[in-house]
Amino acid sequence: MKNKTTKILLIYTGGTIGMVKEYKSGILKAFDFKKVVNNIPELGQLDCAIDSVSFKKPIDSSNMNPTHWVSIATIIENYYADYDGFVVLHGSDTMSYTSSALSYMLENLAKPVIFTGSQLPIGDLRTDAKENLITSIQIAALKENNQPVVQEVCLYFENELFRANRTTKINAEHFEAFASLNYPVLAESGVHLKVYKENLLKSKKAKPLIVHKELDDRVAILKLFPGFNRDLLQSILNIPNLKALVLETYGAGNAPTDEWLLNDLRNALNKGLHIVNVTQCSGGSVIMGRYETSKELERMSIINGRDITTEAAITKLMYLLGSEVSGKSFATIFETSIRGEMT
Numbered sequence: 001m002k003n004k005t006t007k008i009l010l011i012y013t014g015g016t017i018g019m020v021k022e023y024k025s026g027i028l029k030a031f032d033f034k035k036v037v038n039n040i041p042e043l044g045q046l047d048c049a050i051d052s053v054s055f056k057k058p059i060d061s062s063n064m065n066p067t068h069w070v071s072i073a074t075i076i077e078n079y080y081a082d083y084d085g086f087v088v089l090h091g092s093d094t095m096s097y098t099s100s101a102l103s104y105m106l107e108n109l110a111k112p113v114i115f116t117g118s119q120l121p122i123g124d125l126r127t128d129a130k131e132n133l134i135t136s137i138q139i140a141a142l143k144e145n146n147q148p149v150v151q152e153v154c155l156y157f158e159n160e161l162f163r164a165n166r167t168t169k170i171n172a173e174h175f176e177a178f179a180s181l182n183y184p185v186l187a188e189s190g191v192h193l194k195v196y197k198e199n200l201l202k203s204k205k206a207k208p209l210i211v212h213k214e215l216d217d218r219v220a221i222l223k224l225f226p227g228f229n230r231d232l233l234q235s236i237l238n239i240p241n242l243k244a245l246v247l248e249t250y251g252a253g254n255a256p257t258d259e260w261l262l263n264d265l266r267n268a269l270n271k272g273l274h275i276v277n278v279t280q281c282s283g284g285s286v287i288m289g290r291y292e293t294s295k296e297l298e299r300m301s302i303i304n305g306r307d308i309t310t311e312a313a314i315t316k317l318m319y320l321l322g323s324e325v326s327g328k329s330f331a332t333i334f335e336t337s338i339r340g341e342m343t
């Protein structure tokens with residue numbers, strides 16, 4: 001019998017992976033975790049010991065919110081010393097948000113936290129759940145010189161391991177549901193499991209894990225579109241106590257040059273609102289000042305989101321606001337990559 005010294009904790013939060021069809025309506029609803037594990041007898045063949053904890057009430061990830069993120073972080077904190085790695089089963093819809101948030105919340109992380117899920121329930125004949133789950137566990141269990149190979153928050157889906165805070169859900173139909181357009185994959189599963197070590201976050205000096213649980217949700221996202229008008233802008237800028245705004249601009253960070261828009265943004269900045277320029281393109285970067293249509297945004301010192309995803313930007317804002325980062329250093333810290341979320 002194998003000596004299973006590597007220990008992995010599965011954290012089940014819900015999502016399609018564990019869903020079953022409600023008899024009458026045919027609607028997919030989250031089900032309890034035993035159903036998931038019973039459907040994968042192969043788990044017993046893995047060369048590691050697997051334990052699991054489950055949300056009391058598994059949820060569709062559309063119902064995820066920062067309180068759930070804190071619950072996941074707390075589970076990892078409570079079991080951090082006892083396990084070599086963590087696999088979080090989560091619905092794919094908001095997986096990029098949750099995993100990005102967790103990447104900020106888990107400071108000094110030195111063990112793998114791998115998010116995964118599936119497009120089809122585990123009980124479905126053509127399910128993608130088994131491969132996703134089994135390979136995620138294998139990745140979480142990888143060690144070299146007795147140290148975990150992966151020491152960051154990742155997302156594994158359809159044969160690819162990504163840095164979580166670089167991902168976006170791009171497809172609601174294909175098994176290949178996620179993309180990381182601004183950062184290469186960390187590992188690929190084919191005939192062999194290939195880990196691209198040069199893309200992983202370098203292991204840091206051993207420091208105790210710090211779990212940040214204060215997140216501030218007084219944030220908003222405003223996606224520009226042609227025809228977007230001042231009433232809409234003002235209704236957002238006038239939200240009481242709004243602290244930060246992700247402005248999803250066109251292309252390389254461009255926006256209309258209408259005076260009303262620039263003036264309203266300038267006034268909001270002067271009143272202390274943090275505004276981050278993030279491109280609505282899935283790949284590429286904001287380059288403020290490249291076009292006339294971003295020059296004024298640069299002059300008024302809007303924060304440069306460079307190649308960050310919207311998911312990583314909004315969660316970084318919640319994390320920095322929750323950590324009470326002060327006014328002046330806020331932009332500098334936002335523009336610095338703290339967990340590999342921007343280039």
Ligand code: ASP
Pocket residue numbers: 014015016017059060061062090091092093094117118119
């Ligand atoms: N609606 C599901 C969820 O995000 C979709 C999935 O799991 O893929 O929970």
